Amino acid sequence: MLNIHDLERRWKIYKIKSFLPYIVIGISLIIILPLAYYFYPDSKKSMPQKKQIIQKKKVQVTDIPKKAKVDIMEPKVIIAQKKSVTPQPAVQTQKLQPSMNFMKNIQHQASQPQYVKKPTVKKPKKIAKQKVAQEVIQDITPEITPVKKEPKVAITIERKETQNDIFEIIKRFKKNNNPALSLFVAKKYYELGNYEQSYNYALITNQINSNIEASWIIFARSLAKLHKKDKAIHTLQAYIKVSHSSNAEILLNEITSGKFK
Amino acid sequence: MKLIIFFILAYNLLAYDIKQNLFTLYQNKKYEKVCTTGFNNFQKYKQDEEFVNLYAFGCLYSDYIDRLSIPIATLKFSKEARANSAYFAVILMQKKLLYHALLDGYDLSKYILPSTDYVLSRVFDLYTKLGKHEPRAFYLFEDPSDPKLSYKLYISKNYRISKMVIEEYYDTIILKRHVYW
Numbered sequence A: 001m002l003n004i005h006d007l008e009r010r011w012k013i014y015k016i017k018s019f020l021p022y023i024v025i026g027i028s029l030i031i032i033l034p035l036a037y038y039f040y041p042d043s044k045k046s047m048p049q050k051k052q053i054i055q056k057k058k059v060q061v062t063d064i065p066k067k068a069k070v071d072i073m074e075p076k077v078i079i080a081q082k083k084s085v086t087p088q089p090a091v092q093t094q095k096l097q098p099s100m101n102f103m104k105n106i107q108h109q110a111s112q113p114q115y116v117k118k119p120t121v122k123k124p125k126k127i128a129k130q131k132v133a134q135e136v137i138q139d140i141t142p143e144i145t146p147v148k149k150e151p152k153v154a155i156t157i158e159r160k161e162t163q164n165d166i167f168e169i170i171k172r173f174k175k176n177n178n179p180a181l182s183l184f185v186a187k188k189y190y191e192l193g194n195y196e197q198s199y200n201y202a203l204i205t206n207q208i209n210s211n212i213e214a215s216w217i218i219f220a221r222s223l224a225k226l227h228k229k230d231k232a233i234h235t236l237q238a239y240i241k242v243s244h245s246s247n248a249e250i251l252l253n254e255i256t257s258g259k260f261k
Numbered sequence B: 001m002k003l004i005i006f007f008i009l010a011y012n013l014l015a016y017d018i019k020q021n022l023f024t025l026y027q028n029k030k031y032e033k034v035c036t037t038g039f040n041n042f043q044k045y046k047q048d049e050e051f052v053n054l055y056a057f058g059c060l061y062s063d064y065i066d067r068l069s070i071p072i073a074t075l076k077f078s079k080e081a082r083a084n085s086a087y088f089a090v091i092l093m094q095k096k097l098l099y100h101a102l103l104d105g106y107d108l109s110k111y112i113l114p115s116t117d118y119v120l121s122r123v124f125d126l127y128t129k130l131g132k133h134e135p136r137a138f139y140l141f142e143d144p145s146d147p148k149l150s151y152k153l154y155i156s157k158n159y160r161i162s163k164m165v166i167e168e169y170y171d172t173i174i175l176k177r178h179v180y181w
Helices: A004-039 A041-073 A075-085 A101-109 A113-140 A161-176 A179-192 A195-208 A213-225 A229-243 A246-257 B002-027 B031-040 B049-061 B065-074 B079-104 B119-129
Strands: B138-142 B149-157 B162-170 B173-180
Touching: A101 B002, A101 B049, A161 A179, A161 B173, A179 A195, A179 A213, A179 B173, A195 A213, A213 A229, A213 A246, A229 A246, B002 B031, B002 B049, B031 B049, B049 B065, B049 B079, B065 B079, B079 B119, B079 B149, B079 B162, B119 B138, B119 B149, B119 B162, B119 B173
Parallel strands: none
Antiparallel strands: B138 B149, B149 B162, B162 B173
């Protein structure tokens, strides 16, 4: 015999279960949609903007006849203004600045492991380049002792906009040995705070062409930054004797008086 | 049911991942890739102003100036977005005006326009300072802030289209070449 009551009960459970996903989705949509509408910034901000546009339109309509009236009533005043405007020199334009705060927001959202990974990748290249540069120094200048490098535990490289440009220019320098290129690299390394590399490239520039004032100055500045003030002073004194450079003298005074930082 | 939840979760993760990927690319100075990835996913995220900002700056630094037109129109809901929109609009306008002036001899000296720190704006300012003049094969401008920085502006004629080229020099070394059309 069939147990009809039991069958009916099971059928009801089956029916409820079949509707359950739709009920869950429906309830979740009812909850999520108002929340999304409330928290989503666009929906909030777009509404008052439309109102503002309407208000602006109204204001414009009322303003136009007033201006027209002023033009008709006071023509003499306008002529006088025009006369005073014409002899003015060129007006300096204001520079617009982009706003980069959104980057901070994205950074906050990010869990950050991808970004942190990147700098450590180029460690061996950096060390190899420093070694090559040190070898060059030893070959070129027997008089000036190269900077002693203390073994560093970890080198962190910050990626900056000029970094790629520097590598490209170093490649080109290796091809044609142009002192302008090595001087550029020295300057850029100095700006980035990599004083060892800036010292190396300034030295290479001096070896190729010893008459470039900028190169000697970068060289001395880098030495001073590397806590080799005595050597920097010695080098500048020697250079001033030969070239009588006023910029070198100024730098020498700054270093000797302790103003150089 | 499980399948729907899985798809919702997967979609959200993918959305977050694309924006994060774009940010990482931007941090690593892969501007061209930022621009193309942003361009391919723009329809999905056009409401997200952070995404649109990233995309626009990627396109700006990879010299895809024409692609800025859509971000200019969509960036408007926050103060920051409006500032960036104005910034991009000035650059786009200056590009179009300079191109028109170089090819058709249009006189720009009568305008006083806002400026930016972008290379195209700097060249535009230097060009307008020349006043009315005879067209030249190329223009050499010295940067007022750094005498060693200079810019060369010329038109490169192609069989299809003429392109405006700006070359940045430090001393005599070419640093970067920007091509616009």
